[in-house]
Amino acid sequence: MPLTARSTPATSTRASTPLDFDRPLLISAVFVGLVALAASSRLINIAPNVAAVAAAGLLAGALFRSRTLAVCVPICAMLLSDVFIGSYAPLVMAAVYTGLTLPALVGRWLHVRSGPARLLATAVGCSTAFFLLTNLAVWFSGTGVGAPRSLDGLIACYAAAVPFYRLTLMGDVAFTLTLFGAWALLSHAIMARRGLAA
Numbered sequence: 001m002p003l004t005a006r007s008t009p010a011t012s013t014r015a016s017t018p019l020d021f022d023r024p025l026l027i028s029a030v031f032v033g034l035v036a037l038a039a040s041s042r043l044i045n046i047a048p049n050v051a052a053v054a055a056a057g058l059l060a061g062a063l064f065r066s067r068t069l070a071v072c073v074p075i076c077a078m079l080l081s082d083v084f085i086g087s088y089a090p091l092v093m094a095a096v097y098t099g100l101t102l103p104a105l106v107g108r109w110l111h112v113r114s115g116p117a118r119l120l121a122t123a124v125g126c127s128t129a130f131f132l133l134t135n136l137a138v139w140f141s142g143t144g145v146g147a148p149r150s151l152d153g154l155i156a157c158y159a160a161a162v163p164f165y166r167l168t169l170m171g172d173v174a175f176t177l178t179l180f181g182a183w184a185l186l187s188h189a190i191m192a193r194r195g196l197a198a
Contacts, residue, residue, distance in 0.1 A: 057104035
């Protein structure tokens with residue numbers, strides 16, 4: 001799989017990243033940095049369900065041309081951190097991993113200069129999809145609140161998970177705005193330095 005990232009012609013209406021993403025070393029450094037940040041945020045355990053995994057996936061989706069490379073960011077971060085955290089119910093684990101690939105896929109429709117409103121809406125949508133998918137798996141697998149496999153049990157399972165959803169939502173929004181903001185500042189600083197050097 002070639003290490004390539006999204007770049008668009010100057011005539012494109014889509015804003016491209018100002019960094020040179022034809023350089024494999026730079027792409028590798030960004031990939032490793034996002035994985036390390038996302039994995040370490042889980043290990044630090046700021047609060048239940050608060051981590052940078054989804055936000056890192058969103059930024060990877062916005063940056064990398066390769067869909068596979070973008071999806072590998074949250075997957076590698078989860079695999080790396082789960083070595084230390086441990087495994088849990090297989091169905092729930094599969095739902096968590098699947099839910100965290102969504103931001104990397106959705107991120108392809110963002111660009112690194114997306115405004116706060118668009119980033120906020122995307123983060124909220126991804127958090128909500130993650131909440132619905134993972135708690136459906138919790139209910140179906142019989143873990144968690146032990147709710148019966150009925151409509152009432154499903155509703156009870158989702159109701160019990162609302163406090164965790166709030167934490168996920170706040171964490172995803174905060175990390176998304178922070179990561180995209182940091183990337184914008186870094187890009188601006190590098191371009192300014194190149195301008196001075198020219």
